[in-house]
Amino acid sequence: MAKKVSTSTSPVFLENVSVKRYENELLQNVTFRLEAGDFAYLTGPVGAGKSSLLELLYGELPLLEGGEASVLGYDLRKLNIRKRQAMRRRMGIVFQSQDQLLYDRNVTKNLDFVLRATSKVDKKERVVRIEEALAQVGMSGKGYKMPYELSGGEAERICIARALVVRPDLILMDEPTAGLDPETSLAIGQLMKQIASEGTTVLMATHNYELMKQLPATTYTIDPKSRTLVHIPLSTVE
DSSP: OOOBOTTOOSSEEEEEEEEEETTEEEEEEEEEEEOTTOEEEEEOSTTSSHHHHHHHHTTOSOBOSSSEEEETTEEGGGOOHHHHHHHHTTEEEEOOGGGTOOTTSOHHHHHHHHHHHHOOOOHHHHHHHHHHHHHHTTOTTOTTOOGGGSOHHHHHHHHHHHHHTTOOSEEEEESTTTTOOHHHHHHHHHHHHHHHHTTOEEEEEOOOHHHHHHSOOEEEEEOTTTOOEEEOOGGGOO
């Protein structure tokens, strides 16, 4: 089994962590944690490092010396291939819909593909999980549809169902409401807050400040000058 970090049982725990890509330092002295069932926003200017932070939490980016970092109990400094795969099987990833759905198969087969790739559950269990995930996102009975038959909001709900079908402990979202109208964006935000209230930790990177005002939640921003993470009161979001 993967070795657990003794300092925290939080699903996400970073303390004085710095991140680099090749020779470029992307984030400096980042400290934050998320508990089970937390819903939080991650914001900041384009290029500030939001996607880099999500990549770090997904085990894609190396850390500089010093600090501590764990995700779902896995020490990010000690991830080998097996541990990284085990960690990711407990995570759901949601990006913009066009980046995720496979257009050569229907909704059900999109979700089934995820389960086949990430778990060893049998066909009967896969059917149960797919129906459960579609129900959670309000898309019951839509499994026959092809991705190109879906509206933008429906496609995003299916992307969320793809994340939920693995029954994750943590969901990472990168601009999930980009390109969606305000009403659909609000519905997606409300759905994710509901999912968090049921125990899944959700971190959403977004520039949708109107959504953040309508659905207040813990909010972090990446300062482009210091390259560090700052907790901000929602009242300062513009």
